[in-house]
Amino acid sequence: MRVKYLGVLTLLLASNLFAANVYEWQLPNWIPKPIVPQDNPMSEEKVELGRHLFYDKRLSKDESIACSSCHIQKKAFTDGQAFSRGVNKKFGVRSAMSLTNVAYLPVFTWSNPQIATLEVQSLIPLFGEHPVEMGMSGQEEILFQRLKKDKVYQKLFKRAFPDEFKEGEGALYSLSTITKALASFERTLLSFNSPYDQYKYGGNVKAIAESAKRGERLFFGERMECYHCHGGFNFTDTVSHTRLPFPEKGFHNTGLYNLDGKGAYPFNNIGIAEFTGDSSDMGKFKTPTLRNIALTAPYMHDGSIKTIKDVLKKHYAQAGFASQSPKGISPLRHELITGFYLEDQDVSDLASFLNSLTDQSFIDNPKYSNPWIKLPSKK
Amino acid sequence: MHKIIITLLISFSIVNSNFVRAEDKKIDLNFHAEINGQVFKCGESYAGVGKSQSEITPTDFRMYISEVAFLNEQGKWIKANLVDDGIWQNQSVAMLDFENGLGPCRNGTSATNSVIKVIVPDQQYSGLKFVIGVPFPLNHADPTVAKAPLSSTALFWSWQSGYRFIKFDARVKSANVGLGGDEHHAKLHNAHQSHQNSNLSAVGYSMHLGSTECAASSSTAIPKQCKNPNRVAVEIKPFNVEKNSLVIDIGRVLKQTDISINTPQTSPGCMSFPGDADCVSIMDNLGIPYDGKSPSGIQKLIFAR
Numbered sequence: 001m002r003v004k005y006l007g008v009l010t011l012l013l014a015s016n017l018f019a020a021n022v023y024e025w026q027l028p029n030w031i032p033k034p035i036v037p038q039d040n041p042m043s044e045e046k047v048e049l050g051r052h053l054f055y056d057k058r059l060s061k062d063e064s065i066a067c068s069s070c071h072i073q074k075k076a077f078t079d080g081q082a083f084s085r086g087v088n089k090k091f092g093v094r095s096a097m098s099l100t101n102v103a104y105l106p107v108f109t110w111s112n113p114q115i116a117t118l119e120v121q122s123l124i125p126l127f128g129e130h131p132v133e134m135g136m137s138g139q140e141e142i143l144f145q146r147l148k149k150d151k152v153y154q155k156l157f158k159r160a161f162p163d164e165f166k167e168g169e170g171a172l173y174s175l176s177t178i179t180k181a182l183a184s185f186e187r188t189l190l191s192f193n194s195p196y197d198q199y200k201y202g203g204n205v206k207a208i209a210e211s212a213k214r215g216e217r218l219f220f221g222e223r224m225e226c227y228h229c230h231g232g233f234n235f236t237d238t239v240s241h242t243r244l245p246f247p248e249k250g251f252h253n254t255g256l257y258n259l260d261g262k263g264a265y266p267f268n269n270i271g272i273a274e275f276t277g278d279s280s281d282m283g284k285f286k287t288p289t290l291r292n293i294a295l296t297a298p299y300m301h302d303g304s305i306k307t308i309k310d311v312l313k314k315h316y317a318q319a320g321f322a323s324q325s326p327k328g329i330s331p332l333r334h335e336l337i338t339g340f341y342l343e344d345q346d347v348s349d350l351a352s353f354l355n356s357l358t359d360q361s362f363i364d365n366p367k368y369s370n371p372w373i374k375l376p377s378k379k
Numbered sequence: 380m381h382k383i384i385i386t387l388l389i390s391f392s393i394v395n396s397n398f399v400r401a402e403d404k405k406i407d408l409n410f411h412a413e414i415n416g417q418v419f420k421c422g423e424s425y426a427g428v429g430k431s432q433s434e435i436t437p438t439d440f441r442m443y444i445s446e447v448a449f450l451n452e453q454g455k456w457i458k459a460n461l462v463d464d465g466i467w468q469n470q471s472v473a474m475l476d477f478e479n480g481l482g483p484c485r486n487g488t489s490a491t492n493s494v495i496k497v498i499v500p501d502q503q504y505s506g507l508k509f510v511i512g513v514p515f516p517l518n519h520a521d522p523t524v525a526k527a528p529l530s531s532t533a534l535f536w537s538w539q540s541g542y543r544f545i546k547f548d549a550r551v552k553s554a555n556v557g558l559g560g561d562e563h564h565a566k567l568h569n570a571h572q573s574h575q576n577s578n579l580s581a582v583g584y585s586m587h588l589g590s591t592e593c594a595a596s597s598s599t600a601i602p603k604q605c606k607n608p609n610r611v612a613v614e615i616k617p618f619n620v621e622k623n624s625l626v627i628d629i630g631r632v633l634k635q636t637d638i639s640i641n642t643p644q645t646s647p648g649c650m651s652f653p654g655d656a657d658c659v660s661i662m663d664n665l666g667i668p669y670d671g672k673s674p675s676g677i678q679k680l681i682f683a684r
Contacts, residue, residue, distance in 0.1 A: 113594050114540045119523055123537040130538065130646060138486050138533030175523040175530070267644035275539075277592030277606045277653065 028192050030201050031233060032243040034103035037117055040180045042187065045160040048371070050185025052156055053178060055370040058146045059126065061087045061135035067125065067182070068370065070096040070133075074363050076292035077189065082303025087135035093268045095303035100291045100362070103187035106240035106247030110285045110301040111271045113251065118183035123175075144173040191291050191362035192233075199356070208356040215353025218346055224316070225336045235290035235357065253283035255320020255333030256300055263322075263332030269302055282332055292362065294355045308351050317342045404501040406459070406620055408447070410493045411684070412440055412477040415630030419477050421484035424552075428630055429638035435584065438484055439548040440477040440629070441534060442588075443513050447497050450506030450616065457504070459497035466527050467492040472513050474528035475627075483550065487533070507618040511588070511665075511680075512544040512610030518590060536589045544610065545588040547629050551638055584638045585648035586629070586661060592653065609651055611665045615683050623683040631679045635660035 023042035025033055036042055053059060054067045070084040071077035077099035083091040094110050107113055108121035115121045125133040127140075136143055147153045148169060157165070157172050160181055164171040171177075196216075198207035208216075219226045229237050229250055237250030251272050257265040265271065265283040273281035285301045299305045305315060315321045319339030323329045362368075399405050412419035415427060419440060426434045447459040461468045467476070473495045478487035512518075517529060518541040528534075534542045592606035615625070641647055642656040649658040653670055662669035666678035 112538065112540075120521065120537075120540075123522060123532075123535060126537075127532040127535050128537045130650065136532065137535065138488070138531065140530075140532045175532070179523045272594065274652075275592060275594035277594075 025190070027190065028197070028201065031192055032241040034187060035106075035240050035242055036103075036187065037119065037183075040119060040183060042184055043160065045156070046181045046184035047188050048185075049153075049156040049160040050181035050183070051368075051371050052152065053182050054185050055372055059134055059136065059143065061139060065134055067122075070125075071099050073365075073368050074295070076100050076191070076295040076358075076363060078296040080297065082298050084133070086132040088132050090131060092131040092133065094301050095298065097288060098292060098296045099186055099189045100191045100289055100359075101234050102189060104234050104239055104241055107238060107249050107286065110288075111251070111269075111274065113249065113272050113275055118186050119179040122179045122182045140175060143178075147178075148173045189362075189368060191359040193361045194291065194357045194359040196353070196356040197359075209352055211349045211352035212356040213353075215349035215351070215356075218350050219353055223340050224350075225338075225340075226316075228336055229287045229334075230290050236287045238287050250287040251281070251284040252287060252334045253285075253330065253332045254300075254315070255283075255322050255330040255337050256304070256315065257283060258320075258322035258325060258327045258330035258332075261327040261331075263330040266302075271301075280332065283330070290354060291357050292359060294358045295363065308354055309347050312347055312350055313342060316340070399498055402501055403498050405462070406449075406497050406499060408495040408497065408507075409624040410475055410495070411624060411626050412475075412493070413626055413628045413630070415628065419629075421479050421487075422482035425630070429633045429636050431637040431639040433639045434552040435549040435638070436483050436552070437478070437547070437549045438583075439487055439533070439546055441487075441531075442475050442511055442545040442627075443472050443528070443534070443542060444475060444495055444509050444511060445472045445514050446508075446510040447495065448508050449499055449502075449504035449620070450508070450618075451502045451504055456506075456508065457499055457502065459499045462496040462498060464496070466490075468496065468528065469526050471517055472529065474531070474534070488531075504620050505618065506614070506616035507620075507683075508612070508614040510610050510612055511678075512590075512608070513542045515590075515604070515608070518542055519593070536587070539589055539591060540593065541590055543587045543589045545586065547586040549584045549638075551582055551584045582641075583647060585646075585650060586633065587648070587650045588665070589651050591651050607651070607653065607668075609662075609667055611667060611678050611680065613678055613681050615681070618683050625681055626684050627681050629680065632661055632664040634664065 023044070025042075027033065040046075054071075057063045057066045057069075059066060065087055070079045070081075072079055079096045082095055083093060084096050085091055097110065102108070102118060106116060108115040108118060109124065115124070127134075127137045129137050147157070157177065161172055161177050164174070164177055195207040196212070198204045218224055219230075229252055231237060232239055237248055240247035253263065253271065255263075257263075259266065263282055270282055271284040273279060273284065293299075293308065297306060297308070299308070299311050300315075305311050305321070314324070316337065317340055318324060319329050320333045320337050322333075323339070414425040414435075414437070417423075417425055419437060421437065424434055424436045426432070428435045445461075447461065448456040449459060451457050461470055461473055463470050467474050474492060475495070476488065476490070476492045478484040479491050480487040480489040513529065517525075522529070522535055522537075522542075529542065534546060536543050588609055588611070590605035590608050590610075593604070615623075636649070636657055636659075638648070645655040645657060646652055649655060649661045651658065651662075658669060663674050663676075664679045666674045666676065668674060
């Protein structure tokens with residue numbers, strides 16, 4: 001008995017020794033751990049700094065927009081808009097993506113196959129000029145000045161980046177630290193506690209309605225083929241994690257547009273063809289996760305479809321939305337986008353299933369909320 | 380003790396890279412930015428620019444230079460080493476910056492740089508060549524930890540990944556304004572809230588040069604090359620190291636393009652993307668192949684004076 005107890009104690013001590021290096025992901029046991037860039041290991045301190053930066057409007061040129069302006073927690077970190085406005089009041093051209101489980105993505109944004117880390121992705125909204133989002137291009141020194149004079153940040157940066165702190169202010173308040181902290185916070189935005197998860201993995205057969213169970217069968221069935229692209233634990237074929245030897249990336253043309261009879265998409269939204277220069281890549285966009293999909297309307301990369309039911313009825317069931325346009329069905333659409341017959345009952349069952357992927361604990365999690373909002377004092 | 384030795388070694392190597400040996404000499408390459416022969420200056424306006432003979436007010440003008448070499452008397456190109464000053468130049472790339480952060484250039488920096496400092500073997504030279512652009516490995520390295528002059532977010536080309544090799548921006552005064560990219564897009568999506576440019580008498584014009592279509596052969600690999608590197612090769616013969624300086628005249632590049640309009644369904648101005656009618660004559664004037672067509676001649680942007 002005593003020996004056993006000692007053993008446990010030793011284990012506890014050992015795990016405490018490692019605790020400084022090992023970040024606790026707090027994942028359900030059926031979910032593998034995400035991959036984190038080697039030069040940016042997770043730490044609670046970086047996450048806390050990143051959370052403050054994420055909710056800070058000082059990261060935009062005129063201090064009017066934070067990351068959280070377009071990534072709102074209650075909308076699963078989208079903004080409910082087809083296009084978001086940048087600091088110059090002009091609209092972008094794609095819909096803000098959900099940040100649900102971004103830790104499991106090997107590639108970021110709707111259509112840029114080159115953005116492989118969240119650290120580098122964050123440069124696009126911060127410094128991009130076409131379109132302008134946060135408008136900080138060329139203003140990095142102003143940004144560092146804004147941050148370093150704030151007492152809250154002085155403490156947070158020092159804790160999050162002790163090595164850079166020793167190197168001095170230039171290293172401590174830098175693009176490297178800011179982007180690393182933002183990425184660390186974003187990697188904590190984990191959502192695996194939807195009613196569907198409780199039903200499927202938690203053994204709670206009553207967690208979802210009967211209609212959702214019928215919808216599940218349709219979703220994973222061969223009539224609709226949804227799961228071929230929206231499969232796996234994150235409901236997308238774009239995934240990386242520690243048990244997967246190679247990242248998987250899914251970019252597909254779903255036949256949304258066919259402007260010229262040859263499958264053309266609007267000029268400023270041609271998908272990964274913009275980067276590959278391959279005309280057969282026209283209209284290929286990354287498969288988004290379907291987790292929390294009920295919260296992330298409007299849908300598609302350009303927010304062109306307003307409801308889940310229309311996505312099902314007017315887009316996928318019709319072999320792509322373009323089938324109803326003058327030029328008809330897109331010749332470039334993915335081979336599994338062939339259209340399917342759909343009863344009204346099927347639509348509501350599928351919608352019920354997709355609704356069961358909404359994770360209330362994710363959008364209510366206080367750890368993801370705005371840390372700058374002071375709680376009312378009890379005095 | 381170890382720390383001291385390491386520090387000494389590091390400082391020695393830094394000094395060494397910029398050290399002018401007895402058999403070397405230092406050369407300052409002086410650049411002058413102009414628009415159709417007039418000195419470039421923030422706050423000035425320039426008439427008669429482009430095919431449209433538009434009046435423009437510049438708001439930015441910066442570029443990257445790399446791979447400097449000189450032609451010696453034996454007809455051999457000798458590579459020059461850039462002096463690493465920690466600000467405008469590292470050992471691989473230098474930035475020229477003609478905007479001073481004032482007036483219409485207010486988004487820029489107050490410091491400017493029109494000199495590139497190099498070290499070469501002490502010989503006689505009769506020619507000069509260099510590249511406008513950032514060498515491929517640096518262009519696709521992690522920008523969050525890049526060293527100056529590659530740390531300037533103004534030159535980041537975040538969406539394309541890489542840097543803008545040339546960034547020239549201006550306001551164009553013109554009554555004849557076509558539908559720009561953004562306006563057209565708003566029309567395409569008129570179901571969504573549309574927006575209009577309220578100030579149609581002065582619109583922005585941009586000429587941004589950078590590499591495009593840099594994705595690897597498969598969409599799952601890291602880019603190993605760009606289909607359109609869009610680096611400008613500049614070769615100047617003869618070039619007198621003691622007497623000549625270099626003139627960069629953006630007016631010569633814009634000469635045959637109508638900068639008062641933007642071809643619908645393309646980026647504003649010319650942002651190097653394929654299939655943009657506004658880029659055809661510009662790329663030709665830069666001596667760059669564009670949309671599968673070889674340039675008609677060498678670059679016309681830079682010449683010796």
